[in-house]
Amino acid sequence: MASSFDQYQKRKLISSYFSVVISIGLVLFLLGCLGLLVLNAKKLADHFREQVVVTIYLNDTAKKVEVNQLQKSLAMADYTKEATYVSKEEAAQIVKSDIGEDFMEFLGTNPLQNSIDIYLKADYVTNETLDNITSELSNKAFIEDIKYDNDLVEIMNNNVKKITFWVLVLSALFTLIAVLLINSSIRLAVYSKRFIIKTMQMVGATKRFIRKPFVLKSVQLGVIGAIVALLGMGVVLYYLDRTFPELELLQQPLLISGLFVGIFLLGIFITWMSTFIATQRFLNLKTDQLYY
Structure with missing residues (x-):
């Protein structure tokens, strides 16, 4: 017991x-x-900040030397993590993959532009830095436009x-x-x-x-x-x-x-x-x- x-x-x-x-x-x-x-x-x-992309659209008249020089200078900039050149043909393939059909068959031409995608280092992903980069690059004649999601960065x-x-x-x-x-x-x-x-x-x-x-x-x-x-x-x-x-x-x-x-x-x-x-x-x- x-x-x-x-x-x-x-x-x-x-x-x-x-x-x-x-x-x-x-x-x-x-x-x-x-x-x-x-x-x-x-x-x-x-x-997540480094996923923000700044896209620089280039004129069709832009010389290859100018584009290469711009890409190298951007790649060496303090604020850049990665700078990638995207041709209009590569951009068309990306769009085709996203929408699941060949849009050029309907249009008969490729309306997209050559571009350079810049991925910034996280500390530089601010509206002030992006505005400064845009102002600095806008004076180049072969650059047609610069796009980034301003609202996304702020949010x-x-x-x-x-x-x-x-x-x-x-x-x-x-x-x-x-x-x-x-x-x-x-x-x-x-x-x-x-x-x-x-x-x-x-x-x-x-x-x-x-x-x-x-x-x-x-x-x-x-x-x-x-x-x-x-x-x-x-x-x-x-x-x-x-x-x-x-x-x-x-x-x-x-x-x-x-x-x-x-x-x-x-x-x-x-x-x-x-x-x-x-x-x-x-x-x-x-x-x-x-x-x-």
Whole structure:
């Protein structure tokens, strides 16, 4: 009979530890994923900004030497990430592929123009920079027109500022929630042993002696929970890198390593602090207060 009771108590204890580890692991995993988002927020914003294209349409009378010189000068400019020459024949093939039919059969001619597509570096994708580039190039006689989506650039820059602000707010909020959730899990685990704590205290054990095993066990659970969270973060990071290789998420090993170490240490610190506070609270309670 005693053996069955001991097994029941052991299963109950393991279940309690398991729930604490899962709680810590899930909270740290969500916090770590948010950390990955914060670290890569600028890279993501830069990636979308660098998709904005400035198209320079050239006159049919433009000389090849002039076009080559313009393309080289644009490619060497500080604001340029890539400058690509697109002939009218290539442009016709792109349009044909997009609409799914040969529009030149109806028109009998190719109305498109030779052009140069400029992809800017992210820091230069602003309306002021684009206006300056347009003004600088407009005085060339063989350039017929310069087009870019002015409204898209303005909306994108405004949205990037808003998203950056809210990501920081969410980071602070999730950090607070992580601390509160882990603290609640630890307090519940300590609460279930409040009578043991008081019994040890009544037989003369010091507060430090009573607190030590609880702190060590909680730190062990925090380490396991942190490892579970890090494994989950590793899987997510690997999946995102394979799915979106253009973002180069693994090209910042120091920052990512720092985040992983930070999440690991955070799991240890929160469990240690929560256990210390919880045990201290029950150590300071009177015996009759343990029932409330």
